[in-house]
Amino acid sequence: MRERLERDFERFRRELPADFPAHVREAYRIDLSARYLGFLLPHPIGKGSGQLSLSLDQLETDRAAGLAFAVLKTVIAEDPAGVRSMGAWAIHETRMKLERVRGTSGQEGWTVTWKGRGWDRSFQDYLELTVAAGELTRSGGMLAVPSVKYHLPRLEEPFREAEYRHTTTALAHAWGGDILALEQDFSPTLAGDELAGERERILRWLRESPGCIRASAGGIPVRLALKLMNARYDDGFQLAMMDASGEADALVCFNRLWSPRRGVAYGGPDLGERNLRVLHAAVGRPHPPLSGTGDIGSGRRIIEYARAGCQSVQLHTFFQLPLSEYAATAGSRTQRALHALVFHPESGLVAGMLELEQAGLLERRGGELRFLDLSGADGSPPKRGRRGNNTLPW
Ligand SMILES: Cc1cc2nc3c(=O)[nH]c(=O)nc-3n(C[C@H](O)[C@H](O)[C@H](O)COP(=O)(O)O)c2cc1C
Numbered sequence: 446m447r448e449r450l451e452r453d454f455e456r457f458r459r460e461l462p463a464d465f466p467a468h469v470r471e472a473y474r475i476d477l478s479a480r481y482l483g484f485l486l487p488h489p490i491g492k493g494s495g496q497l498s499l500s501l502d503q504l505e506t507d508r509a510a511g512l513a514f515a516v517l518k519t520v521i522a523e524d525p526a527g528v529r530s531m532g533a534w535a536i537h538e539t540r541m542k543l544e545r546v547r548g549t550s551g552q553e554g555w556t557v558t559w560k561g562r563g564w565d566r567s568f569q570d571y572l573e574l575t576v577a578a579g580e581l582t583r584s585g586g587m588l589a590v591p592s593v594k595y596h597l598p599r600l601e602e603p604f605r606e607a608e609y610r611h612t613t614t615a616l617a618h619a620w621g622g623d624i625l626a627l628e629q630d631f632s633p634t635l636a637g638d639e640l641a642g643e644r645e646r647i648l649r650w651l652r653e654s655p656g657c658i659r660a661s662a663g664g665i666p667v668r669l670a671l672k673l674m675n676a677r678y679d680d681g682f683q684l685a686m687m688d689a690s691g692e693a694d695a696l697v698c699f700n701r702l703w704s705p706r707r708g709v710a711y712g713g714p715d716l717g718e719r720n721l722r723v724l725h726a727a728v729g730r731p732h733p734p735l736s737g738t739g740d741i742g743s744g745r746r747i748i749e750y751a752r753a754g755c756q757s758v759q760l761h762t763f764f765q766l767p768l769s770e771y772a773a774t775a776g777s778r779t780q781r782a783l784h785a786l787v788f789h790p791e792s793g794l795v796a797g798m799l800e801l802e803q804a805g806l807l808e809r810r811g812g813e814l815r816f817l818d819l820s821g822a823d824g825s826p827p828k829r830g831r832r833g834n835n836t837l838p839w
Pocket of ligand 1 (some may be wrong): 672
């Protein structure tokens with residue numbers, strides 16, 4: 446199988462097979478099926494909300510590449526008069542800078558420095574993109590989910606229902622179908638904002654906003670993911686945020702870190718390490734199904750998130766690297782990234798799952814290794830390392 450993997454990696458440098466999960470199943474007897482927001486996905490790799498999901502062209506390229514799902518850029522909610530309480534988040538900023546970053550552990554990685562925030566075009570434009578996202582989802586091409594930042598009140602204030610209602614019903618009608626799948630963003634830039642300075646306030650948002658969104662959808666059921674931020678507090682508060690989010694259908698854990706010194710959000714190894722530490726601490730606690738995000742640049746990192754409970758992952762930075770960083774020599778960035786994430790003979794998803802099998806940490810069921818077994822999605826807790834701790838075999 447190792448040799449076959451090396452051959453596949455070489456062969457697919459020029460072109461990834463259109464249905465690579467079927468190939469993985471056939472060649473390695475590995476079932477990559479994953480889940481996000483109750484949708485069964487062919488594999489776990491999706492695109493996190495951001496500058497890479499602003500247009501129909503980007504969605505179409507991702508579908509053709511075989512991405513499992515994409516979350517649209519976050520739109521700022523508005524009321525019928527077009528008033529946006531979180532309007533300060535609709536900043537126009539085009540310049541993104543990809544930078545090398547060294548984590549506190551000394552590990553090297555990448556971060557994207559960018560001063561913008563939410564969707565900076567009209568709500569009507571966003572609704573048009575949402576129509577296309579709904580059609581793409583229903584056609585079976587690719588799950589594509591809108592993302593919103595709604596009004597987040599101070600403790601003594603009510604939630605602005607008019608803004609919730611106007612935005613949610615418009616998105617539900619645009620996305621079409623019997624349900625609305627939606628992500629709610631608690632942005633990293635929010636972590637640096639004075640509004641996010643009070644723990645009780647943040648916990649209230651997490652407890653109460655899902656109810657506001659569901660009540661504002663005009664009777665259409667909402668499948669809601671909360672994308673939790675990395676707050677300015679300790680790991681214990683991250684767990685408290687997860688505990689407060691029980692009304693959601695999924696949690697995306699956790700958005701980028703905030704640098705008060707530079708006044709920007711950042712990623713890289715520190716983000717991955719913090720997220721994994723908190724997620725491991727959350728294993729065994731009741732919470733909605735998880736989708737991981739943060740510093741994912743290899744299949745092994747995906748497995749680490751899966752073993753910490755995640756049933757899918759959402760990447761952004763790894764889809765933005767210079768072309769020279771990918772081993773593939775042709776295809777879109779999404780395709781090249783998928784090639785490395787899945788087929789790399791050392792750090793890829795297939796290699797990692799085969800290694801876990803060899804180490805006795807993952808068993809075949811019905812002759813197959815299953816990605817979802819890594820997270821204990823069948824109800825069993827995720828398997829630990831040999832000594833019963835979180836040590837991975839590599
Ligand atoms: C330039 C940029 C813009 C982003 N915009 C959003 C956004 O609008 N909404 C959101 O929920 N997350 C946003 N994110 C966060 C990403 O979706 C992702 O969760 C985060 O960057 C961690 O993943 P990564 O380490 O793979 O980049 C953005 C990230 C970047 C780098």
